[in-house]
Amino acid sequence: MRHGLKHLLAFWRPSTESLPFTVLFKKFQSILERNNRILELMADMGDKLGGEYVFDGHYIEEVSETLGDLVFKLISDFSILNQHQNADLFLAFERIRLAIGEELSGQHILTTGEAVVPLAQLGHELSELAGAKMANLGDIRNRLALSTPGGFVITTPSFFEFLQHNNLLGKARPAAQYWHDQDEEALKHLADEMQQSILTATLPRRLSARILAAFDALAERRQQHNLRVAMRSSAWGEDGCSSFAGQYQSVLNVSRDQVLDAYRQVVASAYSFEAWHYRLYKGYHENETAMAVGCQMMVKGLVSGVIHTYAPHLAAGAMLASAVWGLCAPVVKGIKATDTIVLSRTPPYPLISLAIADKPKQLILAPSGGTEWEDLPEALHQVPCMTPEQMEQLARAAMSIERYYKRPQEIEWTFDLDGTLQILQARPLRYFGEPFAPKQLISDATRRAEIVFAGKGFIAQRGIAVGKVFLVENDADLAAFPHGAILLSRYTSPRYSAIMHKAEGILTDVGSPTGHMATLSREYRVPTIVNTEIATSQLQTGDEITLDATQNIVYRGNIGVLDHFELTEEEVFEDSYEYRLLRRLLKFISPLNLLDPQGEGFAATACRTYHDITRFVHEKAVEELISLSEQRGAQYLSAPKRLTTALPIGLMLIDGGGGTTCAPESRTVMPEQIVSLPLRELLNGMGSLGMWCTEPVAVDLGSFMSSFTRTFSASLASPAEIGRNLVVVLDHYMNINMRLGYHFTIIDAYISEAINDNYIYFRFLGGVTELIRRSRRAAFIAKVLERFDFRVEIHGDLVVGRLKKLSLPRMAERMRMVGGLVGYTRQLDARMHTDKDVNHHAEIFLKAMQSVIGE
């Protein structure tokens, strides 16, 4: 018996020394398991950032090690499966593992090293390089399409180069000890010394040349001979979790010959006693100090100020603006009386109250550099400095920024001489007042609200979202996704990462909380509920809802009080070292850069995170298994079993282990001897309710000629040659290659109780008629597959459908449906006369399927 099995599987190692299929398949299963485990661990780690968990440094070290180990073994398994060394994958892994190790040992890792980066290229993903403040401004300009003064940032690598060049990094180290000893005098002394050293230090020549070149390029672009800029601090952590408000220096109205000195000044302010003290108090380590410096065109402000997007202490649902004539600095410093404007947070943001201050002077740019005070004409002293239109415009912009960062914001702004609103800075507003929404208020509001559904599916990312639903069914919908909407979709897809920055929330019918998209939701902190089963049937585009992904409830309408409660929650844990460390580590772990398996960038060398490697290996492993059976299976088939069935499919079966109950040496297999769940369901579907359309199909002359003249490739040889259709089975697995009629179908499926391992891969190709009819048939298949939650791609008449991670009963149903589909489409293209036939046949088929799978 043992010999028989060996003989049976001998074809898997023909001329080269291949491993037996059972071994390869074990590896494949192991890849699936590890893949699952890695995604779960990554999700857990992401979960820890959500604040509900208490974790410590030990946890971070342990989980990093476990994860690295899993990814390494994943690649090792894959190397056995595809019989290659996969050096590129191992190298990618090693790079990531090294970076994680360095972070754990206290070294800060930067992935890129540009000395100067234009504002037009900035976004939050570059906050390591540009500091949080300038990265935020990049988002505001490039993602929210608001105006900010043009400019560039002198990056943190430049900061390190500058300090290293002057041997100043080591000089700062004793600070931690002084802090520990509570020796403020020593720290003060060190701060003074450090600042003096920086102010007189030499800039590396290459760096000063880059800064001046960027300045000149900006002047050239804006055609300003006498360009003046504002130099602003943009340190690590600044305007991030800790506000660092006013801790670092800005230098205004700087000319070209002052730029390098101003740069030194801003850098030196990183070591002012107050700023240093604040960092140490917040638990920042010395290696987390880095100062990027923003360099932006000066804006001649007509009217300027600061807006707080959230001011519940003034009025419910209120925001607060302070405004003066001229430049913004007096408002920030709090040295002059300002107009106080209270606006509603709800569109169209009506004025709630206005208190006008006496404003005899304004701050303006001094011709020689710096700023100076100027007397205002008396007519301007006691009038509002903002028009109602400006107030509304400001409120709209401010709410847009708040929505993006999901925190109340403190925003510095100015209306320039052209009347354009310029955003100068935005930072999270820490609200330390009484909690705005006592529990009573919340329960009152939610009790009155209509619940669309509750307790359905899984929370992938906690949070509250309020907004209008937008249904996404295809890539065109995705491209049209509006800012601030809640994404509604049948299935989850990592492709949604493209709009996550502008989505308030995500709701899907199917999907797993450990899937790729859930990980991305956490990365973007988009409140997400997956696998609700009914979301798309209960909601439609335009419905306003409140998505409570903390209690798992979807309410109809806007329950503002829930949203506001979240805005005021204290989240001091975000300031701790462990939290920051975990977040930094996750940058090497969870972002997914390899989004499109069809894209050029889908390569081992492009893997920058563990997630990338995991995704790549998963995708390639499935491909590998399919090509293994496709290329080698038919070629080396020696003693397979013939399936005894009334269905005209001429199926030969190889049992790789546990797929049937018949003896290994048996040359035939009865349908009832099949254990393999996917094959059983497939055959059920094929044989169901006349799905196997055996009536002769009248092939018209055109179709006949087309089939007659078509050159078949080897794989599409004569359909008369039956008996070569092949299926490889295990108990939960099936890989089938079929030519039926003129079609070539591959189905690869794994169905078990382990929901995360489940998948069906369906590939359909070929046909005898002219291309247009075959394309219609492809459209029909795609329509049906999509109806059953497959992710479908069509290339001409090639249809690829993928389905993952549904429960066993649902997978089994879909397998039956696929069986029916294979039978139904056997010669369908000969009947596809018009485009209308696509829908017609889809309806017939779906109706027939209802009784087969009970949907």
Next chain:
Amino acid sequence: MTTATGTPGSPLHILILDDEPIVCKRLKPAFQKMGYEVETFTDSASALARLHETTFDIVITDLKMEGADGMQVLTGAKESSGTTHVIVITGFATLDTAKESYRKGAFDFVAKPFKLRDILDCVKRIEEKRRDEQAPDAPLTV
């Protein structure tokens, strides 16, 4: 032993000991929000010294620490007052350490990382248990 805080009506007095400051930093405000009185320590020597001075209603202690470990603190706490409930939290959870903790009188054994809600619930259970135990004797006050 100079003070006793376990009288009915007064807030629960909790001692937290973990050599990783982050754990104390997270737990302290969470318990304070619930109205409990909290003292935190990052070395077991100071915590043990404090346990000799005062009776705590609840002691939450890490297991693996430099100097005296969590088992010693557990024993110390139970010795200093029979009414003290001890919750052991550890990142090195094994069945053996859990068994040993319970054998030495721990109220609960929680593996790190844990959810804030879990430990809050745990403390609530202790509170209820104490109320039940004290209720028969306690005079009714309105």
